[in-house]
Amino acid sequence: MAQTVEPATTDGAERPAEPPAARAAKRRRTIPAPYLLIAPALLILAVVLLWPIAQMVGYSLTDFTTRNLLPNQPGPSWNGFAHYRELLTDGGFWTILRNTVVVCVLMVGITMVLGTLVGLLLHQTPKWFAGFVSIGMMLAWATPALSASLVFRWLFLPERGLVNVALDQLPDWLVGDGWLEYNWFLEPLSLFSVLVMVIVWQSFPFIAVSVLAGLKSIPSELYEAAKMDGASAWKAFWNITFPMLRPLFALLLVLQIIWDLRVFTQLYTLANSFANRDVYLLSYYIYQQGFSATPANYGMGSAIAVVMTVMILAVTAYYLRIMIRQGETR
Template sequence: MAQTLEAAEGAGRTRSGPPAPPDPPRRRRIRPAPYLLIAPALALLAAVLLWPIVQMVWNSLHSYTTRHLLPNGPDPEWNGFEHYTRLLTDPEFWVILRNTVIVCVLMVVITMVFGTLVGILLHRLPRWFGGVVAVGMMLAWATPAISASLVFRWLFLPERGLVNVVLDRLPDALVGSGWANYNWFLEPLSLFTVLITVIVWQSFPFIAVSVLAGLKSIPGELYEAARVDGAGFVRSFTSITFPMLRPLFALLLILQIVWDLRVFTQLYILANSFQNKSVYLLSYYIYQQGFSASPPNYGMGSAIAVVMTVLILAVTVYYLRIMIRQGETR
């Protein structure tokens, strides 16, 4: 009995005594295996992405033309920021930059809105029919840019283009007259209209299918509760769909901005030849300065490419910061 009491008293003293010191923090052990596994991929990305960017910046700081490519030609001369100074003081550059921003905003907005509406429509269709429509749309998305541009150029050709023929046969009170010989590819407004049509036609299927996949992850009970409360389509979208899919919309928006800022093939095919600088975009201005000018100026073309890259990075970083602040990258 005495031993039992002494053990109980000892246990009580132990429980009521000062707390035991905390265990020393364990040093986090760095395991090199994961880093070694991703090292080849990182090296490949550095070679494919980082080195061209470094080369582009280097070219933009040098006088670099075709004579420097000759076997016995001189080395490119360092000229500092001369290309950037000439570029930023050139009124034509600001006109081209303005056109690029306006056309890109229109393409992105129309593509996002139209693709989202089509994605919602596919979600409400029967599964088998929605699948057939989605496959048909993805064929448009998978069409090569050259093929799509040629098809739309044929559609809008003067005299024999389908669009001109249809518009010419409509009543003059609706669309006016003289559409048979109208050339869509001479003036900036008409050319950019066709360009935006081509880009939206090729881009909206990706947005629609992505939104459809996101809608499949939203519980249907939320929409049923919204309908019981009397919420319509707009209220359901603003209160349920958009908040639930906000990270997806942000990612799609960033991708679409990056893709549309770099549009080149469609514009090159539609315009056929660039005699009017009023229809230039930054992507073609790079090509014109770096390859089509006489003589080609690789340094100036690289400087325009650097400005375009900075513009794309600025937009991307801005939206990524918003996503991180809102905790949507987890």
């Protein structure tokens, strides 16, 4: 095999060949083109994402209210971590945080389970039927959040809502009486139940279609071999489907957590007021403090937003850690 030799130096002596790794490193140092190409995108991301986050953190450390927006008024003054100390010592905030976590867990859990079951079911049906049902489900997923919330609010209205009328027609020994005038939107349990229904109705089609697409990528020979070995459908799912679609399930789970933590439009439409603090979630609390309070407390609203952002970043960091461990980022 021929040996690579560098050209002779000026004094006639031959230089040893430079290792390939060293040559590649030298090329990377002398060619900044990739970094120049991604620089505009990084700059746009910094302006669109990082600057608002920096502003939010800055506002959370001040006593910024609507009074500071009036003419001839001083700007917001620095108050350090006063808002965070107030939140940590406020029992109402911890109740809202607990409600947010519990409702988010219910929404994410039901959505993931129902979406996965529907995806598995569609995988067993003919292609034309699966395509027809998928289109119908995606119409529900694409419905604007405000429209879906209004429909569910009409369904559960006292006296004339379809759900109340239907429950009132059932025998009293089965569901009790007084359903016709029952208001679902006053108590936390009933309001959160309707909220979970709205979110699951809109969210599970995306999970189902994603799982269905993932199932199409799994070779059918694996299921045939499992069937020949006498494996049940449950064992085939845990030994074939779930391991093969683990990255997909992890991504869908993280996305669903992020989306459900930020639920606002549906709760705002169903609750229809800020009078009952027992039905607040973090996103609702941010809006109430930052825009609905008198005066609007932008500093406190920003502090609550920082808490929710930290929660979302923690979920995202955990997902990236799992993916790196599994080698999915290579």
